[in-house]
Amino acid sequence: MDSLAAQIVSKAIIDVNQQSDDGPRITDDQGTRLLGDDGVIDSLAFAFLIVTIEQYALDDLNKEIVIFDDEVMEMDFEADNNPFATVGSLITFVSNKLR
Amino acid sequence: MNSKIALVTGASRGLGINLAESLIDDGYFVIGVARSPIESWSIHPSDSFHAYQCDINDESQVKHLFSFIRKEYQRLDLLINNAGLFSAELLQGTTATRFEKVLNTNLISVMSMTREAAKIMRKANSGRIITISSVATAIRIPGNANYGLSKRAAEELMLDFAIEFREVGITFNSVRVSFVEETGMAETLSSDARRKYESKLLISRPLQPKEVFHAIQFFASELAGSITGQVLALGSPE
Numbered sequence: 175m176d177s178l179a180a181q182i183v184s185k186a187i188i189d190v191n192q193q194s195d196d197g198p199r200i201t202d203d204q205g206t207r208l209l210g211d212d213g214v215i216d217s218l219a220f221a222f223l224i225v226t227i228e229q230y231a232l233d234d235l236n237k238e239i240v241i242f243d244d245e246v247m248e249m250d251f252e253a254d255n256n257p258f259a260t261v262g263s264l265i266t267f268v269s270n271k272l273r
Numbered sequence: 274m275n276s277k278i279a280l281v282t283g284a285s286r287g288l289g290i291n292l293a294e295s296l297i298d299d300g301y302f303v304i305g306v307a308r309s310p311i312e313s314w315s316i317h318p319s320d321s322f323h324a325y326q327c328d329i330n331d332e333s334q335v336k337h338l339f340s341f342i343r344k345e346y347q348r349l350d351l352l353i354n355n356a357g358l359f360s361a362e363l364l365q366g367t368t369a370t371r372f373e374k375v376l377n378t379n380l381i382s383v384m385s386m387t388r389e390a391a392k393i394m395r396k397a398n399s400g401r402i403i404t405i406s407s408v409a410t411a412i413r414i415p416g417n418a419n420y421g422l423s424k425r426a427a428e429e430l431m432l433d434f435a436i437e438f439r440e441v442g443i444t445f446n447s448v449r450v451s452f453v454e455e456t457g458m459a460e461t462l463s464s465d466a467r468r469k470y471e472s473k474l475l476i477s478r479p480l481q482p483k484e485v486f487h488a489i490q491f492f493a494s495e496l497a498g499s500i501t502g503q504v505l506a507l508g509s510p511e
Contacts, residue, residue, distance in 0.1 A: 189396060192396075193395070193396075193398075218437075222395065225392055226392070229339075229340070229343065229392060232336060232337070232340045233340050233343055233344055238333060238336060238337075
C-alpha cells in the first residue's frame with residue numbers, strides 16, 4: 175500500500191509543480207517539508223495537492239478517500255508531528271487511508 | 274476530442290434540455306446529468322451528447338461522475354449548475370426536512386459540483402462555471418423564503434469560489450432568471466404568486482430559452498475571462 179500511496183502522491187506533486195509559476199517546488203525527497211516556515215508550498219497549493227491525491231486514489235485505485243476529514247481539520251498543521259509535515263509523512267498518511 | 278466539453282445538470286427536462294441542445298448547436302460536446310433513469314429523458318444520447326444518471330445530492334456519486342469525466346475526456350470547459358428544486362411554502366408551514374431538501378439541491382450540490390469541476394479546470398488553468406439562479410433572490414414574497422434563500426446563497430457561493438480561485442483562469446458566475454418559456458417554470462407558482470412576481474419584474478414577459486442561453490454564451494465566451502463572481506439578472510430589478 176505504501177508504494178501505491180507513493181505513486182499517487184508523486185503524480186499529484188507533478189500536477190502541483192506544473193501549476194507553479196516559479197517552476198518545480200516539491201521534490202520526491204521524502205524529507206521535503208511541505209508546510210510551515212520552511213515549507214515549500216502555500217496553503218492553496220497544499221489544498222490542491224491534497225484534492226489531487228484524492229482524485230488519483232479514485233481514478234487509479236478506485237478508492238474513495240477523504241483526506242480532510244473531521245479529525246484532520248482539528249490538527250495543528252504547523253506542528254512538526256502533523257501528517258502533512260513532509261512528503262514522507264504524507265505518503266504514510268495516504269497509505270493508511272488506502273487500507 | 275476537439276470539441277469543448279460542457280456539463281449540464283438537470284439535463285433531462287425543462288431548461289436543462291434547452292441549454293444542452295443550444296450548447297450542442299454551438300459546437301460543444303455535452304454531458305447531461307440528471308437523477309432520473311436515462312430512458313425517461315426527453316433528450317437522447319448522440320455523438321454530441323452523453324447522458325449520465327447521477328444524483329447530485331449524493332457526494333460520492335458526484336465524485337464518481339467527475340472521475341468518469343477525467344478518465345474519459347481528460348478535461349471540462351464549462352459547467353452549468355442548472356438543476357434546482359423549487360419550493361413555494363410559507364415558513365410557518367414548512368419542516369426542517371423539506372427546508373433541508375431545497376438547500377441540498379440548490380446549494381450543497383452546487384458546491385459539490387463546482388468544487389469537482391474546478392479541480393479539473395484548474396489543471397488547464399481555464400474553465401467557466403455558471404449557476405442558474407432566480408429572481409426569487411431579489412424579489413421576496415411570502416412563500417419563497419426557502420427557495421430564494423437557497424439561490425441567494427448559491428450566488429454568494431459563486432463569488433466565494435471566484436475569490437478562492439482568483440488568477441487560476443476559472444470564472445464563476447450566476448445567471449438570474451425569471452419564468453422561462455417552454456420549461457414549465459411558470460406552472461409551479463400559483464397565479465397570485467406569479468402576479469406578485471410579475472408586478473416587480475422589470476421585464477414581466479416570460480424569458481425565451483435562447484435569451485437565457487445568450488447570457489450563458491456571454492459568460493462562457495473567450496473574452497469573458499476577467500468577469501467572475503458576477504450575477505447577470507434577466508428582467509430582474511437588481
